[in-house]
Amino acid sequence: MNYDPKTGNPVDIERLLEQLTLEEQVSLMAGADFWTTVAVPRLNIPAVKVSDGPNGARGAGGLTNGNPGCGFPLRDRARCGLEQRCGL
Numbered sequence: 789m790n791y792d793p794k795t796g797n798p799v800d801i802e803r804l805l806e807q808l809t810l811e812e813q814v815s816l817m818a819g820a821d822f823w824t825t826v827a828v829p830r831l832n833i834p835a836v837k838v839s840d841g842p843n844g845a846r847g848a849g850g851l852t853n854g855n856p857g858c859g860f861p862l863r864d865r866a867r868c869g870l871e872q873r874c875g876l
Contacts, residue, residue: 804831804833807831808828808831812826812828812831815828816828819838820835823837823838823839824836824837824838825838
């Protein structure tokens, strides 16, 4: 079960997906910009900031002119305990 982070109430993701129009579905795949999804206010779906992972979290600018990656891919960091070993 998924929960609304603001209210803590359960959210039925499958039901939300069924309620999306084709235009809303496409807009979610295209995004508002390079790092942000489109909000769907009528269903209380907020915009979400995303990041790429293979190069570490960046989440700003473009691929060639944005912030450099932090150098710690998040998946690997959690798996190998890198935070503890680096004192983070």
